[in-house]
Amino acid sequence: MTPLSSAEWEILVLSLKVGGVAIAAALPVSFALAWVLARWRFPGKVLVDAMVHLPLVLPPVVTGWLLLLAFSPNALLGGFLERTLGLTFLFRWTGAALAAAVMALPLMVRAMRLSLEAVDRRLESAARTLGAGPWRTFMTVTLPLSANGVLAALVLGFARSVGEFGATITFASNIPGETQTLPLAIYSALQVPGSDLQVARLAGLSVALSVAALVLSEWLARRSGQERGRHVV
Numbered sequence: 001m002t003p004l005s006s007a008e009w010e011i012l013v014l015s016l017k018v019g020g021v022a023i024a025a026a027l028p029v030s031f032a033l034a035w036v037l038a039r040w041r042f043p044g045k046v047l048v049d050a051m052v053h054l055p056l057v058l059p060p061v062v063t064g065w066l067l068l069l070a071f072s073p074n075a076l077l078g079g080f081l082e083r084t085l086g087l088t089f090l091f092r093w094t095g096a097a098l099a100a101a102v103m104a105l106p107l108m109v110r111a112m113r114l115s116l117e118a119v120d121r122r123l124e125s126a127a128r129t130l131g132a133g134p135w136r137t138f139m140t141v142t143l144p145l146s147a148n149g150v151l152a153a154l155v156l157g158f159a160r161s162v163g164e165f166g167a168t169i170t171f172a173s174n175i176p177g178e179t180q181t182l183p184l185a186i187y188s189a190l191q192v193p194g195s196d197l198q199v200a201r202l203a204g205l206s207v208a209l210s211v212a213a214l215v216l217s218e219w220l221a222r223r224s225g226q227e228r229g230r231h232v233v
Helices: 006-039 045-052 060-071 076-085 093-117 121-129 134-162 166-171 182-190 196-231
Strands: none
Touching (some): 006 045, 006 093, 006 134, 006 182, 006 196, 045 093, 060 076, 060 093, 093 134, 093 166, 134 196, 166 182, 182 196
8 A cells, every 4th residue: 555645645634633632522421421321320211321322323414413502603502602702613623623622422331321321339339438538539449440341432432533424524524634534535435436446445444443443442342241250349
């Protein structure tokens, strides 16, 4: 395989930037939701769970349309963010990152929730019995035992973000150098006759990133299970 061209490097770097920003933005929200769903009991929990996982079953184009309604400059939320923080999402790479974060969030929440639910609550109780407060128990017991699961969720979310297409093209459009990530670049190349080689090269990059992320996520998940097994009392 010949070295990547400058245009291909630009697409790859933009995809990595969008994926990185997406999981960074989704991390606190997804962990908070995972904690609530794993540890709290409250009326309407099933509905909250369903809303969190809604992007998994909605057509991505619908998710992109909903983001367009919420975050366009003329929308209440989008206009507020633009006026107060200077954040613009429409037709910008930030919009691609937002769409990717929304699509990755359900997978991240699910993986983190499973990791938190697998933590032995007896270890947390023992720490509190020995005088540790809630925050110290979380930092010294809960978080270390669930850390690999959280990392696996981040890697899985990153893979989903890099592969996002439908919501991104609907919300942020397909603009070379601004919002054109790998899936959008592949779509554009498919519209050009005689671009089979270009499609194959971009698809190869996408497959390589996805496989690497999935292998790393599986390794982290297995390691998390092994560490929890060693701590079972």
